[in-house]
Amino acid sequence: MKSAFFITGTDTNVGKTWATIALMRYLQMQGLSTVGMKPVAAGCEWHNGMLKNSDALLMQQYASVSLEYREINPYAFEAAISPHLACGGVDVSVDVVSDGFTRLQQRADVVLVEGAGGWYSPMSGVLDNAGLAQALRLPVILVVGVRLGCINHARLTMSAIHQAGLSCAGWVAVQIDQAMPGFDGNLTYLLERLDAPLLGVLPFSAAGDFDVLASQIEFAKLAKS
Template sequence: MPHLWRAKGKDNIVNKVFITGTDTAVGKTTVSLALLQILKQHGINCAGYKPVSQNAQPTAQGLQCTDAQLLQQASTCELSYDKINPYPFTGSEVSTGAITSVNEQCLTAGMSWLESHVDRLVIEGTGGWHSRINTQHPLSEWVVKENIPVILVVGIKLGCINHAILSAESILQQGGELVGWVANRINPGLEEYQQLITLLQQHIPAPKLGEVPYLPHIQQKDLTPYFDVQALSFLA
């Protein structure tokens, strides 16, 4: 079997990847589920991890977020919700930031626990690269500190060129390792779609790993055909 998640430009193999986006609601969960599906197809034990979630809803088991529930269902082993999402919040970034303090040691401990139970970990961020986990620090600082390779999800719409280039530049300037990006079509009627993809390929300093069409009800879809096997040689 090929090397799995080999960091770009390095010989070492890494066992986790962080999924960020150009904005909120651009398809981070879609890409996270696709990577979990690919790993499962290769017989690799894997799990999703969403350290911080927004817009969680009350359930009989406590606050839960739909995105984290999908990651829980897509994982190859049975995990309790709190292992997938230690920090669920009911509000958005704006409404939770002023009153919330996320303990990075807790995030790291949760990640380490999952790493001891599965072979590969897909970590999904919240919002964009600079989304705050409290009023002082973005989650990206934790990602860089933990040396987690990053995949950028670009929601394809008018204006995405600027968002994508700035996000990619920020990841690299902050010391992150950008191993690839994924195009996710969130506007099915966009006439300039192919031109945008071409420009993004020219200006994002990382390979395009996949191109996901507009897909409602992603939890019911096989997402693996939309990813480039050669570009994902570091994965499977």
């Protein structure tokens, strides 16, 4: 199995990274090697003279193979604002990302590329998540942070993915609000209206136990999509 997917979300802070690593861990438990890539990240901190992002560091930690940080996150910006502002005019090159992605494909069975923010969130002054997913020609996995407003966001994002000419290989629900009333009802509504298989429901977790989260994944559904 050699494959890759683009991970997008209904918004920022909906659990994309935890869902990505849960998918990575699930696939590793099936005997597949996996790596994650976060092409663009804002809100990075200095570590030994290099800007690094906490989500990208988790991807580096859970990758099946040893990778240099820049292989996972080629564009790291310090300001914790939208990347198109945080980049300070730096050109985020699709060619640089694509070349890095191709090299990662040679190192692992499955590559998961995590976007920044939601589907139309900008990565630079001229590039957004949708444009990058189109350039990489990847099927998309949608992460739905289940909270008030998520139905509208999920359906709009699914429609936008299809309008971009890309397939949605599946979606992952993340319970980001532990006390949300009507969680099950919202999940049922989304199941009836999102035209892609549900790959898993990740329960609320204050600290990421990725083996537990991986146990909630049903990736076999994706393999049949």
